[in-house]
Amino acid sequence: MKYIIILGDGMADEPIGRLGNKTPLQAADTPCMDELALRGRSGLLDTIPEGMTPGSEIANLSVLGYDVPRVYEGRGVLEAASMGVPILPDEMAMRCNLVTIEGGLLKNHSAGHITTPEAAELIDFLNDRLGSERFSFFPGVSYRHLLKMKGGDKRIACTPPHDVPEKPFRPLLIRAMEKSAQQTADELNRLILASQEILPDHPVNRKRVARGKDPANSIWLWSPGYRPAMQRLDEKYPIRRGAVISAVDLIRGIGVYAGLEVIQVEGATGLYDTNYEGKAQAALDALKQHDFVFLHIEASDEAGHEGDAELKVKTIEYLDSRIVKPIFKEISTWSEPVTIAVLPDHPTPCSTRAHSRDAVPFLVYYKGIEPDEVTSYDEFTARRGAFGLLHGDEFMKQLIKH
DSSP states (O other): OEEEEEEETTBBOOOBGGGTSBOHHHHSOOHHHHHHHHHSEEEEEEOSOTTSOOOHHHHHHHHTTOOHHHHOOOHHHHHHHHHTOOOOTTEEEEEEEEEEEETTEEEESSTTTOOHHHHHHHHHHHHHHHOOSSEEEEEEETTEEEEEEETOOOOEEOOOGGGOTTEESGGGSOEESSGGGHHHHHHHHHHHHHHHHHSTTSHHHHHHHHTTOOOOOEEEEEEEEOOOOOOOHHHHSSOSSEEEEOSOHHHHHHHHHTTOEEEOOTTOOSSTTSOHHHHHHHHHHHHHHOSEEEEEEOHHHHHHHHTOHHHHHHHHHHIIIIIIHHHHHHHTTOSSOEEEEEEOSSBOOTTTTSOOOOOEEEEEEOTTOOOOSOOSOSTTGGGGSTTOEEETTHHHHHHHOO
Protein backbone atom coordinates (compact mmCIF):
# COMPACT_ATOMS: atom_id res chain seq x y z
CA MET A 1 0.00 0.00 0.00
CA LYS A 2 1.15 3.52 -0.84
CA TYR A 3 -0.19 6.71 0.71
CA ILE A 4 -0.74 10.31 -0.39
CA ILE A 5 -2.01 13.11 1.82
CA ILE A 6 -3.35 16.12 -0.10
CA LEU A 7 -3.52 19.03 2.32
CA GLY A 8 -5.38 22.23 1.42
CA ASP A 9 -3.94 24.66 3.95
CA GLY A 10 -6.60 26.64 5.83
CA MET A 11 -9.32 25.26 3.54
CA ALA A 12 -11.95 24.84 6.29
CA ASP A 13 -14.10 27.85 7.20
CA GLU A 14 -17.44 28.97 8.60
CA PRO A 15 -20.77 29.72 6.84
CA ILE A 16 -20.56 33.05 5.00
CA GLY A 17 -23.61 35.19 4.24
CA ARG A 18 -22.56 36.23 0.75
CA LEU A 19 -22.04 32.56 -0.12
CA GLY A 20 -25.65 31.76 0.80
CA ASN A 21 -24.68 30.88 4.37
CA LYS A 22 -22.41 28.14 3.06
CA THR A 23 -18.76 27.58 3.82
CA PRO A 24 -16.35 27.95 0.88
CA LEU A 25 -16.04 24.15 0.84
CA GLN A 26 -19.83 23.83 0.55
CA ALA A 27 -20.09 26.60 -2.04
CA ALA A 28 -17.27 25.27 -4.21
CA ASP A 29 -17.90 22.83 -7.06
CA THR A 30 -15.82 19.84 -5.95
CA PRO A 31 -17.08 16.73 -7.78
CA CYS A 32 -13.90 14.73 -7.28
CA MET A 33 -13.59 15.27 -3.53
CA ASP A 34 -17.31 14.58 -3.22
CA GLU A 35 -16.86 11.31 -5.11
CA LEU A 36 -13.99 10.29 -2.83
CA ALA A 37 -16.14 11.08 0.21
CA LEU A 38 -18.98 8.99 -1.28
CA ARG A 39 -16.69 6.03 -2.00
CA GLY A 40 -14.54 6.38 1.11
CA ARG A 41 -14.81 7.31 4.77
CA SER A 42 -14.79 10.69 6.49
CA GLY A 43 -14.25 12.20 9.90
CA LEU A 44 -13.06 15.23 11.84
CA LEU A 45 -9.52 15.82 13.10
CA ASP A 46 -8.54 18.06 16.00
CA THR A 47 -5.03 19.15 15.01
CA ILE A 48 -4.33 21.70 17.77
CA PRO A 49 -3.33 20.35 21.21
CA GLU A 50 -4.87 22.03 24.25
CA GLY A 51 -3.02 25.18 25.24
CA MET A 52 -1.29 25.64 21.87
CA THR A 53 -2.06 28.25 19.22
CA PRO A 54 -3.50 27.12 15.84
CA GLY A 55 -0.36 27.63 13.79
CA SER A 56 0.31 25.78 10.55
CA GLU A 57 3.47 24.27 12.01
CA ILE A 58 1.53 22.76 14.91
CA ALA A 59 -1.34 21.56 12.74
CA ASN A 60 0.84 19.96 10.07
CA LEU A 61 3.00 18.20 12.66
CA SER A 62 -0.24 16.77 14.09
CA VAL A 63 -1.42 15.61 10.67
CA LEU A 64 1.91 13.83 10.17
CA GLY A 65 1.47 11.98 13.43
CA TYR A 66 3.87 13.76 15.79
CA ASP A 67 3.38 14.34 19.51
CA VAL A 68 3.42 18.10 19.07
CA PRO A 69 3.88 19.23 22.70
CA ARG A 70 6.96 17.00 22.89
CA VAL A 71 8.68 17.92 19.61
CA TYR A 72 7.53 21.48 18.89
CA GLU A 73 10.28 24.11 18.89
CA GLY A 74 8.76 26.93 16.84
CA ARG A 75 8.33 27.71 13.18
CA GLY A 76 11.68 29.37 12.59
CA VAL A 77 13.82 26.26 13.14
CA LEU A 78 11.63 24.23 10.79
CA GLU A 79 11.95 26.82 8.04
CA ALA A 80 15.69 26.99 8.66
CA ALA A 81 15.97 23.28 7.81
CA SER A 82 14.26 23.89 4.46
CA MET A 83 16.53 26.85 3.75
CA GLY A 84 19.67 24.88 4.58
CA VAL A 85 20.52 27.17 7.51
CA PRO A 86 22.11 25.18 10.37
CA ILE A 87 20.88 25.93 13.90
CA LEU A 88 23.61 25.31 16.49
CA PRO A 89 22.93 24.33 20.12
CA ASP A 90 23.46 27.90 21.36
CA GLU A 91 21.27 29.50 18.68
CA MET A 92 17.60 30.42 18.41
CA ALA A 93 15.68 30.82 15.15
CA MET A 94 12.56 32.91 14.49
CA ARG A 95 10.25 33.57 11.57
CA CYS A 96 10.91 37.05 10.19
CA ASN A 97 7.96 38.39 8.20
CA LEU A 98 8.11 41.43 5.99
CA VAL A 99 4.92 43.32 6.85
CA THR A 100 3.16 46.60 6.16
CA ILE A 101 2.59 49.08 8.98
CA GLU A 102 0.19 51.93 8.19
CA GLY A 103 -1.03 54.54 10.65
CA GLY A 104 0.35 52.52 13.55
CA LEU A 105 -1.66 49.45 12.45
CA LEU A 106 -0.32 46.13 11.21
CA LYS A 107 -2.05 46.45 7.84
CA ASN A 108 -1.07 43.03 6.52
CA HIS A 109 1.28 40.16 7.32
CA SER A 110 2.70 39.78 3.79
CA ALA A 111 3.76 43.27 2.67
CA GLY A 112 1.16 42.97 -0.06
CA HIS A 113 2.53 39.54 -1.09
CA ILE A 114 5.91 41.00 -1.94
CA THR A 115 7.83 39.10 -4.61
CA THR A 116 10.74 36.89 -3.66
CA PRO A 117 13.37 38.94 -5.58
CA GLU A 118 12.16 42.17 -3.95
CA ALA A 119 12.17 40.55 -0.54
CA ALA A 120 15.64 39.06 -0.98
CA GLU A 121 17.03 42.53 -1.71
CA LEU A 122 15.42 43.90 1.46
CA ILE A 123 16.59 41.02 3.66
CA ASP A 124 20.16 41.39 2.39
CA PHE A 125 19.91 45.12 3.14
CA LEU A 126 18.66 44.40 6.67
CA ASN A 127 21.49 41.95 7.27
CA ASP A 128 24.03 44.55 6.15
CA ARG A 129 22.54 47.28 8.32
CA LEU A 130 21.19 45.40 11.36
CA GLY A 131 23.05 42.07 11.27
CA SER A 132 25.81 41.40 13.79
CA GLU A 133 27.63 38.61 15.60
CA ARG A 134 24.38 38.07 17.51
CA PHE A 135 21.80 38.47 14.72
CA SER A 136 21.71 37.12 11.16
CA PHE A 137 18.95 37.51 8.56
CA PHE A 138 18.34 34.87 5.87
CA PRO A 139 16.07 35.35 2.82
CA GLY A 140 13.23 32.92 2.15
CA VAL A 141 10.19 33.09 -0.13
CA SER A 142 7.95 36.15 -0.60
CA TYR A 143 7.30 37.64 2.86
CA ARG A 144 8.60 34.62 4.82
CA HIS A 145 12.18 34.89 6.11
CA LEU A 146 14.43 33.84 8.98
CA LEU A 147 16.27 35.50 11.84
CA LYS A 148 18.94 33.59 13.76
CA MET A 149 20.01 34.81 17.21
CA LYS A 150 22.97 33.60 19.23
CA GLY A 151 22.14 32.99 22.87
CA GLY A 152 18.47 33.96 22.67
CA ASP A 153 15.91 32.93 25.28
CA LYS A 154 12.78 31.44 23.67
CA ARG A 155 10.60 32.16 26.72
CA ILE A 156 9.01 35.15 25.02
CA ALA A 157 5.44 35.87 23.91
CA CYS A 158 5.17 36.69 20.21
CA THR A 159 2.10 37.39 18.08
CA PRO A 160 1.68 35.76 14.64
CA PRO A 161 1.08 38.75 12.33
CA HIS A 162 -1.53 36.95 10.24
CA ASP A 163 -3.73 36.71 13.34
CA VAL A 164 -3.96 40.47 13.94
CA PRO A 165 -4.73 42.30 10.68
CA GLU A 166 -5.48 46.01 11.11
CA LYS A 167 -4.54 45.93 14.81
CA PRO A 168 -2.20 48.48 16.50
CA PHE A 169 1.26 46.94 16.38
CA ARG A 170 2.86 48.43 19.51
CA PRO A 171 0.75 46.46 22.04
CA LEU A 172 1.69 43.34 20.06
CA LEU A 173 5.46 43.71 20.40
CA ILE A 174 7.40 40.87 22.02
CA ARG A 175 7.01 40.31 25.77
CA ALA A 176 9.22 38.32 28.13
CA MET A 177 7.47 35.39 29.81
CA GLU A 178 10.31 35.05 32.33
CA LYS A 179 12.50 37.77 33.83
CA SER A 180 15.60 36.18 32.37
CA ALA A 181 14.13 36.54 28.86
CA GLN A 182 13.66 40.31 29.12
CA GLN A 183 16.96 41.08 27.38
CA THR A 184 15.99 38.88 24.44
CA ALA A 185 12.58 40.58 24.14
CA ASP A 186 14.13 44.05 24.33
CA GLU A 187 16.75 43.31 21.69
CA LEU A 188 14.22 41.83 19.28
CA ASN A 189 11.83 44.75 19.69
CA ARG A 190 14.69 47.14 18.99
CA LEU A 191 15.32 45.24 15.74
CA ILE A 192 11.66 45.58 14.72
CA LEU A 193 11.64 49.32 15.41
CA ALA A 194 15.03 49.82 13.75
CA SER A 195 13.74 48.13 10.60
CA GLN A 196 10.91 50.68 10.48
CA GLU A 197 13.50 53.45 10.40
CA ILE A 198 15.45 52.17 7.40
CA LEU A 199 13.05 50.14 5.21
CA PRO A 200 10.60 52.84 4.00
CA ASP A 201 13.22 54.70 1.95
CA HIS A 202 14.75 51.64 0.34
CA PRO A 203 14.44 51.75 -3.49
CA VAL A 204 12.36 48.54 -3.49
CA ASN A 205 9.73 50.17 -1.30
CA ARG A 206 9.78 53.47 -3.14
CA LYS A 207 9.06 51.58 -6.37
CA ARG A 208 6.28 49.55 -4.72
CA VAL A 209 4.58 52.69 -3.39
CA ALA A 210 4.87 54.34 -6.80
CA ARG A 211 3.04 51.35 -8.31
CA GLY A 212 0.30 51.55 -5.68
CA LYS A 213 1.52 48.49 -3.76
CA ASP A 214 1.99 48.07 -0.02
CA PRO A 215 5.57 48.68 1.12
CA ALA A 216 7.53 46.17 3.20
CA ASN A 217 8.24 48.83 5.82
CA SER A 218 8.80 46.63 8.88
CA ILE A 219 9.91 43.21 9.96
CA TRP A 220 7.83 41.14 12.38
CA LEU A 221 9.55 38.50 14.52
CA TRP A 222 7.72 35.52 15.99
CA SER A 223 7.73 31.76 16.72
CA PRO A 224 11.14 31.35 18.42
CA GLY A 225 12.73 27.98 19.08
CA TYR A 226 15.81 25.79 19.21
CA ARG A 227 16.79 22.81 17.07
CA PRO A 228 14.04 20.17 17.53
CA ALA A 229 14.52 16.50 18.34
CA MET A 230 12.15 14.74 15.92
CA GLN A 231 11.99 11.13 14.85
CA ARG A 232 11.94 10.40 11.15
CA LEU A 233 8.58 9.20 9.88
CA ASP A 234 10.12 5.88 8.85
CA GLU A 235 11.06 5.39 12.51
CA LYS A 236 7.47 5.97 13.61
CA TYR A 237 5.47 4.29 10.85
CA PRO A 238 5.99 1.49 8.28
CA ILE A 239 7.09 3.95 5.59
CA ARG A 240 10.23 3.03 3.67
CA ARG A 241 10.64 6.20 1.65
CA GLY A 242 8.62 9.42 1.65
CA ALA A 243 8.48 12.80 -0.06
CA VAL A 244 7.05 16.25 0.60
CA ILE A 245 5.91 18.77 -2.02
CA SER A 246 5.20 22.35 -0.98
CA ALA A 247 6.01 25.93 -1.91
CA VAL A 248 6.35 26.84 1.77
CA ASP A 249 9.63 26.62 3.69
CA LEU A 250 7.80 25.64 6.87
CA ILE A 251 6.33 22.49 5.33
CA ARG A 252 9.55 21.59 3.54
CA GLY A 253 11.42 22.05 6.83
CA ILE A 254 9.05 19.67 8.61
CA GLY A 255 9.78 17.26 5.77
CA VAL A 256 13.53 17.57 6.31
CA TYR A 257 13.26 16.67 9.99
CA ALA A 258 10.74 13.92 9.14
CA GLY A 259 13.25 12.34 6.76
CA LEU A 260 11.18 13.05 3.64
CA GLU A 261 12.68 13.93 0.28
CA VAL A 262 11.90 17.57 -0.51
CA ILE A 263 10.70 17.86 -4.11
CA GLN A 264 10.82 21.31 -5.70
CA VAL A 265 8.26 22.24 -8.36
CA GLU A 266 8.93 25.09 -10.76
CA GLY A 267 6.23 27.75 -10.55
CA ALA A 268 5.02 26.71 -7.08
CA THR A 269 4.20 30.06 -5.47
CA GLY A 270 2.14 29.31 -2.37
CA LEU A 271 -0.66 31.48 -3.82
CA TYR A 272 -3.75 30.86 -5.96
CA ASP A 273 -1.62 31.13 -9.12
CA THR A 274 0.64 28.25 -8.13
CA ASN A 275 1.59 25.52 -10.59
CA TYR A 276 -1.20 23.07 -9.72
CA GLU A 277 -0.55 20.78 -12.67
CA GLY A 278 3.17 20.67 -11.91
CA LYS A 279 2.54 19.76 -8.29
CA ALA A 280 0.05 17.05 -9.22
CA GLN A 281 2.49 15.50 -11.70
CA ALA A 282 5.34 15.75 -9.20
CA ALA A 283 3.19 13.91 -6.64
CA LEU A 284 2.39 11.12 -9.12
CA ASP A 285 6.05 10.80 -10.11
CA ALA A 286 7.03 10.70 -6.43
CA LEU A 287 4.47 7.98 -5.68
CA LYS A 288 6.15 5.74 -8.26
CA GLN A 289 9.42 5.92 -6.30
CA HIS A 290 8.12 6.45 -2.74
CA ASP A 291 5.44 4.84 -0.61
CA PHE A 292 4.35 8.09 1.11
CA VAL A 293 3.79 11.59 -0.33
CA PHE A 294 2.69 14.70 1.54
CA LEU A 295 1.35 17.23 -0.99
CA HIS A 296 0.71 20.67 0.52
CA ILE A 297 -1.23 23.46 -1.22
CA GLU A 298 -1.11 26.88 0.48
CA ALA A 299 -3.55 28.91 -1.64
CA SER A 300 -6.76 28.60 0.41
CA ASP A 301 -5.00 29.75 3.57
CA GLU A 302 -3.78 32.93 1.88
CA ALA A 303 -7.30 33.63 0.56
CA GLY A 304 -8.66 33.23 4.10
CA HIS A 305 -6.07 35.65 5.47
CA GLU A 306 -7.13 38.14 2.82
CA GLY A 307 -10.79 37.69 3.83
CA ASP A 308 -11.61 36.92 0.18
CA ALA A 309 -14.37 34.30 0.23
CA GLU A 310 -14.80 34.21 -3.55
CA LEU A 311 -11.07 33.63 -4.06
CA LYS A 312 -11.13 30.93 -1.42
CA VAL A 313 -13.92 29.13 -3.29
CA LYS A 314 -11.82 29.35 -6.46
CA THR A 315 -8.73 27.91 -4.74
CA ILE A 316 -10.78 24.97 -3.45
CA GLU A 317 -12.18 24.33 -6.94
CA TYR A 318 -8.64 24.46 -8.33
CA LEU A 319 -7.53 21.95 -5.69
CA ASP A 320 -10.34 19.61 -6.71
CA SER A 321 -10.03 19.90 -10.49
CA ARG A 322 -6.28 20.42 -10.89
CA ILE A 323 -4.84 18.37 -8.02
CA VAL A 324 -7.25 15.76 -6.65
CA LYS A 325 -8.87 14.83 -9.99
CA PRO A 326 -5.71 14.07 -11.99
CA ILE A 327 -4.10 12.23 -9.06
CA PHE A 328 -7.20 10.11 -8.42
CA LYS A 329 -7.66 9.40 -12.13
CA GLU A 330 -4.07 8.22 -12.52
CA ILE A 331 -3.75 6.09 -9.38
CA SER A 332 -7.06 4.39 -10.20
CA THR A 333 -5.26 2.71 -13.11
CA TRP A 334 -2.37 1.39 -10.99
CA SER A 335 -2.13 -2.22 -9.89
CA GLU A 336 -0.52 -1.24 -6.58
CA PRO A 337 -3.14 0.15 -4.16
CA VAL A 338 -2.86 3.76 -3.03
CA THR A 339 -4.61 5.36 -0.07
CA ILE A 340 -5.58 8.96 -0.71
CA ALA A 341 -6.47 11.37 2.11
CA VAL A 342 -7.70 14.95 1.70
CA LEU A 343 -7.92 17.50 4.51
CA PRO A 344 -6.95 20.98 5.70
CA ASP A 345 -4.56 21.53 8.59
CA HIS A 346 -6.76 24.13 10.34
CA PRO A 347 -9.58 26.53 9.41
CA THR A 348 -8.72 30.05 8.27
CA PRO A 349 -12.12 31.77 8.40
CA CYS A 350 -12.57 34.69 6.02
CA SER A 351 -14.53 36.51 8.73
CA THR A 352 -11.56 36.72 11.11
CA ARG A 353 -8.74 36.41 8.55
CA ALA A 354 -6.92 34.29 11.16
CA HIS A 355 -6.45 30.63 11.99
CA SER A 356 -8.92 28.93 14.32
CA ARG A 357 -8.59 25.75 16.36
CA ASP A 358 -11.80 24.01 15.23
CA ALA A 359 -11.53 20.41 14.07
CA VAL A 360 -11.11 19.94 10.31
CA PRO A 361 -12.90 17.55 7.93
CA PHE A 362 -10.97 14.73 6.29
CA LEU A 363 -11.69 11.91 3.87
CA VAL A 364 -9.83 8.66 3.23
CA TYR A 365 -10.24 6.43 0.18
CA TYR A 366 -8.60 3.28 -1.14
CA LYS A 367 -9.83 0.40 -3.28
CA GLY A 368 -11.88 -1.92 -1.13
CA ILE A 369 -12.60 0.48 1.74
CA GLU A 370 -16.09 0.09 3.19
CA PRO A 371 -17.81 3.45 2.60
CA ASP A 372 -19.76 5.24 5.30
CA GLU A 373 -22.95 7.28 4.86
CA VAL A 374 -21.20 10.53 3.89
CA THR A 375 -21.87 11.52 0.27
CA SER A 376 -19.99 14.83 -0.06
CA TYR A 377 -17.00 16.56 1.47
CA ASP A 378 -17.31 19.57 3.77
CA GLU A 379 -17.12 20.64 7.41
CA PHE A 380 -20.63 19.46 8.26
CA THR A 381 -21.04 16.20 6.33
CA ALA A 382 -17.75 14.93 7.79
CA ARG A 383 -19.33 14.99 11.24
CA ARG A 384 -21.34 11.91 10.20
CA GLY A 385 -18.25 10.05 9.05
CA ALA A 386 -17.24 6.64 10.35
CA PHE A 387 -13.93 7.89 11.75
CA GLY A 388 -15.73 10.23 14.15
CA LEU A 389 -13.56 12.85 15.89
CA LEU A 390 -9.84 12.06 15.97
CA HIS A 391 -7.14 13.93 17.87
CA GLY A 392 -3.55 14.67 16.91
CA ASP A 393 -1.54 11.63 15.86
CA GLU A 394 -4.65 9.41 15.73
CA PHE A 395 -5.21 10.39 12.09
CA MET A 396 -1.84 9.09 10.92
CA LYS A 397 -2.23 5.93 12.98
CA GLN A 398 -5.62 5.26 11.35
CA LEU A 399 -4.29 6.07 7.89
CA ILE A 400 -1.27 3.78 8.01
CA LYS A 401 -2.71 0.85 9.95
CA HIS A 402 -4.08 -1.10 7.00
